Amino acid sequence: MKPIRLVPLLLGSLALASAAHAPGSFAFTKRADTALLAEPAPLAAPTVRLKLGTKLKIVEVRGPWLRASGDGDAAGWIFKGNVSATEPDTESSLAQVPLDASATSATAAARPLAPAAAEYGARRNLAKAQEDLAWLVAEGATVSAADVTAYLEANRKGEFQGAPDAAKEEAQ
Amino acid sequence: MKAFRMILVLAALGAAVSLPAQFGGLNKLGEALDKAKKGLDAVKEGQQVAKGASGQFSDEEEQVMGDSVALEVIARFGGLWRDAEATRRVNLVGNALARYSERPALEWRFGLLDSDSVNAFSAPGGYVFITRGLYELAATDDALAGILAHEIAHISNRHALKIVGRGEALSIIGRHATARSGDLREAQAKVDQARAEAAQVSPELAKFLDVNVGKVADLILSKGFDAKTEYSADRDGRELAVTTGFAPGGLRAVLVALQAKKGDPRKLFPTHPSLANRLKQLPNDPVPPGPEKD
Numbered sequence: 001m002k003p004i005r006l007v008p009l010l011l012g013s014l015a016l017a018s019a020a021h022a023p024g025s026f027a028f029t030k031r032a033d034t035a036l037l038a039e040p041a042p043l044a045a046p047t048v049r050l051k052l053g054t055k056l057k058i059v060e061v062r063g064p065w066l067r068a069s070g071d072g073d074a075a076g077w078i079f080k081g082n083v084s085a086t087e088p089d090t091e092s093s094l095a096q097v098p099l100d101a102s103a104t105s106a107t108a109a110a111r112p113l114a115p116a117a118a119e120y121g122a123r124r125n126l127a128k129a130q131e132d133l134a135w136l137v138a139e140g141a142t143v144s145a146a147d148v149t150a151y152l153e154a155n156r157k158g159e160f161q162g163a164p165d166a167a168k169e170e171a172q
Numbered sequence: 173m174k175a176f177r178m179i180l181v182l183a184a185l186g187a188a189v190s191l192p193a194q195f196g197g198l199n200k201l202g203e204a205l206d207k208a209k210k211g212l213d214a215v216k217e218g219q220q221v222a223k224g225a226s227g228q229f230s231d232e233e234e235q236v237m238g239d240s241v242a243l244e245v246i247a248r249f250g251g252l253w254r255d256a257e258a259t260r261r262v263n264l265v266g267n268a269l270a271r272y273s274e275r276p277a278l279e280w281r282f283g284l285l286d287s288d289s290v291n292a293f294s295a296p297g298g299y300v301f302i303t304r305g306l307y308e309l310a311a312t313d314d315a316l317a318g319i320l321a322h323e324i325a326h327i328s329n330r331h332a333l334k335i336v337g338r339g340e341a342l343s344i345i346g347r348h349a350t351a352r353s354g355d356l357r358e359a360q361a362k363v364d365q366a367r368a369e370a371a372q373v374s375p376e377l378a379k380f381l382d383v384n385v386g387k388v389a390d391l392i393l394s395k396g397f398d399a400k401t402e403y404s405a406d407r408d409g410r411e412l413a414v415t416t417g418f419a420p421g422g423l424r425a426v427l428v429a430l431q432a433k434k435g436d437p438r439k440l441f442p443t444h445p446s447l448a449n450r451l452k453q454l455p456n457d458p459v460p461p462g463p464e465k466d
Contacts, residue, residue: 020411031276064415081272081415092231092277111279114232117239120381129247133239135254136283143263148271151264155313157417158272 020085021058021066027083029054034083036076040065042159047076053090056083064161079159110141229296229333235279237333237388238297240381244389245293245301246285253286253304265313266300266320269416274328282320290430290440293392294323296333309429314413314460318422321409329408331401332388396443403445403453410454421457428459 021027034054035046040062050056050070056078060067066083069075113121113133121130152158229237246252259282266282278298285303292302300323302310310316326332396402406423414420430440431447444450 030274064417084274086274088274111235113239113243114236116236116377116381117243119378120240120385121243123378123382124243124247126243126247128251129243132246132252132254132283133242136252136259136281139256139259140263140281143260143267145267148264148267152268152271152417155417157268161417 021061021080021083023058023060025058025085027056027058027066027068027085028087029056029082030084030088031082034078036068036070036074036078038076040067040077042079042153042163044077048074050074053088055087064159081158110137112137229330234333235297236377236381237336237385238295238299240385241295241332241388241392242281242283242297242299242301244385245295245299245393246283248389248393249285249287249301249303251286253284253307255284258284258307261313262302262307262316262320265316266324269317269321269324269412269418270298272416273324273412278327280324289442291443292319292323292441293443294326294332295392296327296330296388298327300324300327306426309426311462312422312425312460314419314422315426316422317413317416317418318409318424318426321413321416321418322405322423323409324412325405325408326397326401329404331397331405332392335391336384336388393443399445399449402450406450406454410457419457419460420455421459424451424454424457425459427451427454 029050029052032052034050034052036048036050037044038047039045048070054070054074056068056070056074058066058068059075064080065077066080067075067077068083112118113130118130121127153160153163156163262282262284267280270276270278270280275298280298280300282300282302284307285301287303288305289303290305290309292300292306294300300320302319302323306319307316310319391397397405410420410423413422427447427450431451433440441447
């Protein structure tokens, strides 16, 4: 791959990535509780908290951050991964569950097999698979929402893209 | 879909409303009420048809379905690779992506199948499985994210459920057509019986799972989705990886590595379109750097 061919391709993919949330377009919150922030930074103060499916108008795009406004005075910054271009299913029972790190415990993530599925497994002689799945559920539950946030922060991903590298700053 | 639902509703209501005009007397009114009730049943069935055809299962239905399909996937692949460290890594990267997916509230679970073949699967409800053979090729988190994001896209877009939904829709339409052509009282008795059975939940649900879990498992493990669906998952997965902050070329890097491997093609993503065609559909992103060496 010659570098000269890479440039238009990279520009093209950047344009595609930002087209979904261009200024003037609309987006919807996709979680039970989403904050608009005072600044385009992950730890900025919330200006307002919005419920699932709130429609927002995109006013400005700055990298992966969007400045958006909703009904009334609701306005602030939001990471583009926290909104959807399409309206979510607000009747979904799971979507009502808050995803905030403090609200999501390992216990919540360790939902056992649905009884009907366990019955299905018994009818089909899938005892070994059931043991494996129980192991996976238990292992998965050891990765909490806080662990995922820590991973994102350490690797500067999600809302932490472009944020100062805390580890390097500390070392200096 | 809304138009289709509306036609069913109007047809059913039309049948119900026209009856009192056709029959006189109290005895006839009873029949008319039966038929009106049947009209409402038709509306409900029409709604079920609409729901099934669009893949709109409730979260609870999707969870039961997903748990059962997950059992089939694990069983057919000879079990999980119970490596705690690798499973933790796959769940960290997977949940980082899932957080910014179109369905962040699903209970996402990422598992490794104990097989040296190269493949990845998704089951409804948030289950993603990749084989040990594929995991071992994903040396960087960018590559792993590329693989997982593709499967997350299948689940977010309810690809498997939409296919099951189409089958369900056909069976409900068939039952409705039979009921309409027979004696109305007999048909009503059948509907009442079906309702009584449904109230017990287990037999109906068990039958539903026995029929549909196998169907979904066959689809994802043997036939695979059609090429158009796979390319769409490649595109959406790439976008999700980029949004989350992973390199856009993660999946591409894995596909290129597989092409160079020149192994038995039946073992390399056999349920997906050819590697060459998938690469053609993806943007020509640069391959992300490999892992840092000590």
